[in-house]
Amino acid sequence: MAALYEGYTLCGLVSDKTLSTSGIRGLEEERDSDHVIVTDTTRSVTLYKVSDQKPLSSWTVKQGQTLTSPAVYNPHTKEYVAVSDNKVIRVWKEEDIVLDKTFKATVSGDVWKVHCAREGEAVVLFRRGAVRLLDSLLAAPQQPIEEVLAEEEAIRWSTSIVAKTQQFVIFITEQKGEHFLYLQRLNPNSLQRYRLEGEEPNLSPLSFSASCKDEYICLIHLFPNGHVYQSVISVRGPAADEKACALPLPRSLVLNLPVGEGLLEAASAVILDDCHIAVVGAPHPSAGAGKDYLCIWNTNFQTLQAGIEMAGKIYRQLWSYSNRLFIPHGKSLSVIPFSCPKSSLASALGKLRKAKTEESKPPVCVPSWSNILHGENAQPPKLVETRKMRSTRKTQSALTTEQVLELVKTIPVEEVQREVEGLLSRHDLQDLQPFLGQLALTLVSRSLADPAFYTSSSLAQLVRTRCLCHSVCPDLVSLALERKDYFLCQLCLQFFPDIPEAITCACLKAFIGLSDVDAEKLNLEPDSVSFMEAIVSKHCDQVGLQNGFSPTSFEDSSDAIGAQMRKQDKNAPSSLEQICPVGVQKGALINEVVQMAYSDTFLLPHLKDLSSQHVVLFLQYLQFLYLQYSQDNFAQMHTFRSPSLNQVVDWVCMLLDAHFTVLVMTPEAKGLLLNLHNFVESQVKLFYELGKIEGSLQELDKMKVKKDDGQYSIEVIELF
Structure with a gap:
């Protein structure tokens, strides 16, 4: 069956004062499935990395100008294209900063949208129905634009599709309550016009969606009464231009959504695959209006x-890219992953048989010594029941999930552990995913109500299944912090992708405040501990440093304040000795926090709750990581459970932003700030030198004459 997974927020919405629109004009996929570009209804275009939930770049037109067409990404030229004030086409690259200084061209007609299919060319659709290739239009921006539509006819929806090496522009228009579909072929250039059947009593479609399969284009349209119709159009080119007479477009009812007594107002539907569609804004059949x-x-x-309730206002907008649904609702733009396995009657009814697992294999035959010594005449080997067979046999008579849920509300801790272990030993763990969330909620609620009850191992087992997240069980991390179960906190930080910034800071405060003596008694993840043990090892070479920082460059610094500080602190241990300010176990816990995803806006207020002593200690540890990462042999001991250099630098910046005034006034932090300042200077110097090398290489590349070197050659370039 199709499934919807736990969603997350990509960005907030800035809707208009009347709350009639979401504030988003369009959303398009960019270079790959993890990047999208969002165009608002006013002046800005923003590039987001979906997995990180962070904006990478943003471009804005001048005050008084308005973006009238959603920005699109052209993968062939690696450029962005948008339209402002209906007639100004703008083209820019990702490295461009000021949008007004990039290329722009004013055309002679009002533009409806720019479309760029993934395997096709960028095309411009004008409001009066004309279609032009972007390259040919920019070559002659003031070329005359013909009027295809009638006087009172207006475009309501459009898209571009590539099918069978042919590119099509599809747009739907409305004229006096009637709707028409135009199919524009680009090569050869031809146009077909179809009339869509109406719906009584004079209802206009709420949304359209199109997809292509083989030689046919499939169009679905959703009406306010809940009817979803499908029309199929052949992609085979017509003999002549057939726009003069509107051909009737047959349709078939594929879905009748439950709408209750009223009509849908802001619903939208998109095609997911051959037999699945996603609908937002319609009531759930069992939830009512x-x-x-x-x-x-x-x-x-x-x-x-599958179904998920959407909080807040729905704006009749829904996009689907790479198994992700993008939905503006309320004050946020949400991303909801989904999956649509191959359709069959068994899967539609929820009775699809699972593939045969190891438990269904014949029993294992264990040969005996008699058989080996005496050959085939010996007795046949006995069938030996394996551990998995015994586990399967036991679970066949086990309690149902509902019985287990009621049982764990009253039984002791030891019996709870046995029931959870028995439950997780079943082979149908994926089918138990909804129930595991309920089980975790029950155990957490009982632990909060009864101080004498706490099942650490059972909760850890449930977290390891990867079937839980913070949204499913929001009190789990808080409970672990209250019970000082830092191992469970570590597991949650590793496996939960949606932990809020407030909980992240609460974990950081608890980890930093933990004494090294108490931390060494903890039993943590071996991978995280082994990384800390390796990074604090005295066998690490402390001489050859990279990333622009070395003891020589540090000692040769001409900073007068730095010289004075080194003179005052001759007896103090130098930062270059690279002594880890925290213990191994404590450092492993802090590393989990450093690797967490966060939003700067939400994290900063909570970081300000840290005391100055904790901030200084945290900065000292981050400085230690930076120094260790600069060593030549760091790459050999880098492991999965370790923060990256970028994460370390980001946290340093966040701490300085949140506590800069306090740090400047704290005597213990002066030397630390001086060291960080020298790190920045060394990085700037490094990148300055790299820039000079890049310029030299570019000049060499320009001077290089292309010649045929044969099948094998060695070329040496000397830089002076």
Whole structure:
């Protein structure tokens, strides 16, 4: 069956004062499935990395100008294209900063949208129905633009599709309550016009979505009464231009959504695959009217596959890219991953048989010594029951999930552990995913209500299944901090992708405040501890440093304040000795926090709650990591459970932003700030030298004459 997974927020929305629109004009996929560009309804275009939930770049037009077409990404030229004030086409690259200084061209007609299919060329669709290739239009921006549409006809929706090496521009228009579909072929250039069947009583479609399969284009349109129709159009080119007479476009009812007594107002539907569509803004069949849901429906069997309630206002906008749904609702733009396995009647009814597992294999035959010594005449070997077979046999008579859920509310800790272990030993763990969240909630609620009850091992086992997240069990991390179960905290930080910034800072405060003596008694993840043991080892070479910082450059610094500080602190241990300010176990816990995803806006207020002593200690540890990462042999001991250099630098910046005034006034922090200042200077010097090398290489590349060197050659370039 299709499934919707735990979603997350990509960005906030700045809606208009009337709250009639989301504030987003369009959302397009960029270079790959992890990058999207969002265009707002006013002046800005923002590039986001979806997995990090962070903006990478943003561009804005001048005050008084307005973006009238969503920005698109052209993968062939690696450029962005947008339209401002209906007639100004703007083209820029990612490294451009000021949008007004980039290329722009004013055309002679009002533009509706710019489309750029993944395997096609960028095309411009004008408001009066004309279509031009972007390159040919920019070559002659003031070329005359013909009017294809009638006087009272206006475009309502459009898209571009590549099918069978042909590129199509599809747009739907409305004229006096009637809707028409235009199919524009680019090569050869031809246009077909179809008339869409109406819906009684004079209802206009709420949304359209199109996809291509083989030689056919599939179009679905959703009406306010909940009817979802499908029309199929052949991609085979017509003999002549058929725009003069509108051909009737047949349709078939593929879905009848439950709408209650009223009509849908802000619903939208998109095609996911051949037999699944996603619908937002329609009520759930079992929830009744008044609530908006995101649902995945199977159109082959008319079944609801998955559903999630969407909080806040729905704006009739829904995008689908690379198994992710992008939905503006309320005050946020949410990303919800989904999966749509191959459709069958068994899967639609939820009765699809699982693939045969190891438990269904024949029993293992263990040969005996008699058989080996005496050959085939010996007795046949006995069938030996394996451990997995015994586990399967036991679970066949085990309690149901509902019985286990009621049982753990009253039984002792030891029995809870046995029940959880028995439950997790079942082979159908994925089928138990919803129940595992309920089980964790029950155990956490009982632990909060009863101070004498706490099942650390059971909760850790549930976290390791990767079926939980912070949204499913929001009190789990707080409970672990309250019970000082730092091992469970570490597991949650590793496996939960949606921990809020407030909880992250609470964990950081608890970890830093933990004494090294108490930390050494903890039993933590071996991988994280082994990384700390390796990085604090005295066998590490402390001489050859990279990233622009070395003892020589540090000692040769001409900073007068630095010389004075070194003179005062001759007897103090130098930072270059690289003594770790925290213990191994404590450092392993802090590393988990450093690797957490966060938003600067939400993290800064919580970081200010740290005391000056904790901030100084944390900065000293981050400085220690920076020095260790600068060593030649660091790459050999880098492991999975270790923060990256970028994460270390980001946290340094966040701490300085949150506590700069306090640090300047703290005597213990002066030497630390001086060292960090020297690190920055050395990095600037390094990148300055790299810039000079880059310029030299570019000049050499320009001077190089292309010649045929044969099948094998060695070329040496000397830089003076």
